[in-house]
Amino acid sequence: MLVNQFLILAAILFAIGVYGVVARRNAVLVLMSIELILNAVNLNLVAFAMRSGSADGHTFALYVIAVAAAEVGVGLGLVLLIFRNRRTIALDELSEMKG
């Protein structure tokens, strides 16, 4: 039934998110892309829960939303500190971890 459309939409969202994470330089935009990915997953969870008729998927989705909120909080905190130390949030300039 309608589940296919949900899955396609989720896949599109996921792809956009991956593109954003890989291709963007701005840390904030990367965080937003991660949100997109998480929401794509949420959409999948809810769609499958709707098909199977159990509440588990909905519950998971709620958990994901809660965790995502925390994740954004931590992420933005990191970005803020990086900006304070380096006056930039362009990710390609942060390469101290180069091996």
Place this chain on the structure above:
Amino acid sequence: MSVVAASEVLNPLSSGWFLENSWLIPIIPAVGFALIIFFGKRLPMKGSEIGVISMVASLGMSAGSAYQWIQRVGSAAEGQFVEPVIRTWNWWQIGGVNLTIGQSIDGLAVTILVVVAFISTLVQLYSIEYLHGDRRYTHFFAALTLFSAGMLAMVIAEDMILFILGWEIMGLCSFMLIGHWWEEGANSRAALKAFFTVRTGDMGLLVGVAILYFASNEWTTENLGVSGFSINGISAWALSGEPNSTVILMASIALFIAAIGKSGQFPLHTWLPDAMAGPTPVSSLLHSSTMVVAGVFLVARLYPVFFEGFDILGAGGNLIMVIGAITIVIAAALAFVQADIKKVLAYSTVSQLGYMMLGLGAGAWLPAVFHIFTHAFFKACLFLGAGSISHSASHHSFDMRKDMGGLRKYMPITFTTWVISTLALCGVFPFSGFFSKDEIIDNVGNNGYTMFMVIGLVGAFLTAAYMTRATYLTFFGEARGAAAGQHETEHASDHGHDDHGHDDHGHDAHDGHGPRESGPLITIPLMILAVLALSSGFLNATPFGKSWEKLKDWVEPRAAVVMEVHASGPGESRIRAEEGHHSSPCGSETPKEGVCFAPQLEHAKFKWSKALLSLAIVFAGIALSWLLSVALYTKKNAKLVGLTSRNKVLGAGYRLLANKYYLDALYEQVIVRSVAGPISRAAYWFNQNILDGVLHGVSRTTRSVSSWTYRNIDQRVVDEAVNASGRATKGAGGVVQPVQSGKVSQYGALLFAAASVVALVLVIVNT
């Protein structure tokens, strides 16, 4: 609802638009609250007009519902159970549990709806003048309106979920309104105390509802098609003979603890007098006539549960009666030593709530509900009268000893309404309190609880005496303090740092005047309430015979078996309408297979001899207290003044009362401190000596073991292995080093690529 459909076979009951749509009654003030919060400050009257309009609309709806309910009762046959008007909606569905939300309108609900909406309307009108110019005027009206929404929602609730929701909204609003002038520490402390004390009781509500749900859900789902949260379902279940007596006793105790907290019963009554720190309209609405009866209402609403759980009408009394009786006497005794006029009224409220509990515990359901009804009018009137005095005569002071006296000449309207309400509270004959209180006492005696009847009569004596004292101090004798116009000189220093409870904020339109009558927005509500204090008793005037017992017809649920449960097969387990009337009584002798919603209760036959006895007691109280007051406060009789400091026994009694039986000290010093003090010290000692000792021992052992390990195993075996693997890794690292570019997005890309490969593998493996 299947229940309604089943009974319609018997005799179609009339219904109407107002009854069907009673759920709008709490919705209107709820919307009003939102409008006041968002737009109130921009409106010409700062939001108070929305509050008043929404309450008037609710009052209109409630009156319409009451009218149609009376018609519905009238259309039922003699002895037929009048079905409540139930409408439910699915609210929330999870894991096979279907939570519904909805209305269940019956006589009890209609009565309380009318009382709450009516008094809310009057109090809002009164507040327009009383709080004129207050700095949080808009918020005050918002909280007042939200409170009404909460209370009305609780009253119409069909299920315990909505009931709890309304109950908690009231608790929150009570907190906000007591602490309305939070700049003074005493007020915010009083608000916190009220909130936490009531919350202590609220735990009982949650526990009780949970017990009831798990115990009754199966039965109600099978037999009535409703969940175990439904109030009607729980009631029928409790009376079905099905429940285990221990379970239902536990549930009753838990729920009764909630009622104790909310209705200020002993031993959780301590918050109610302190709650008088709020503005007087709040005391009048929440803490005397409506919110505090929520506990009584809970018992009345789930009466079948308490009836079975506590074995009401059984020999020897029960917890409800004992608590009620203790509360009547101890609160009345406390009222004698108060100097603050509002605290006298607060203890009086506690004591009257004790009467309601006593009545419910003794099986006098209708008299207790009737007392809620009449008490609301005269107690609201008394509080508003006290507010009127402080507003216009005693310069925001509530101290009867310092700032009042002789006010009857200046405030004729306040004085007259006060006296009418006082007589109603004392239970003097044609006033409303007589009909309700006397009926409670009479029925308690009639059901075989002679001792409790005597306590009730003692309470009536005390009530008459302390109210006479308060009236004398306020309106008679010579004027003192602010009432004598002394505040003008002391104004600057006097303003704002008395002990507590002073409505001295925000407005000062009238300094430079002596005591005078308040304006029409204050006196008109007083007059309306006084008229009702005088007349509302005639709604159920038992002395005049059956035809005067209107409220009994309208409100008391008729104890009839309305359905039979057929356990023959799953298909037939549904309820079938009972043809004709069932002869079995509901209650302790309920037939196993029947469903009924109300227990069978007897009513005492009215006898003038009993009524005259209680009237004599009341008049004795008034006379004795009057003589004592004249001697003590006006003539300053040398034998009486300072008697408590000379006589040891009286002195000890006075100190006990002045310290409120040391209950506050018990709660704060012993219970709270014992958590903070000894327990934490014990924990610290345990931590220092036992845990640390164990840790030290362990660490010493560990250290010796580890040094041996270091020398032999670590250095020789492990390090050698690590070094070897390190060399290997170094070689491998050189190969993959370019991947570690340090670029986050590159890592991300690798991650996703790897995930895609894994996903691909999974897809291939699974197909």
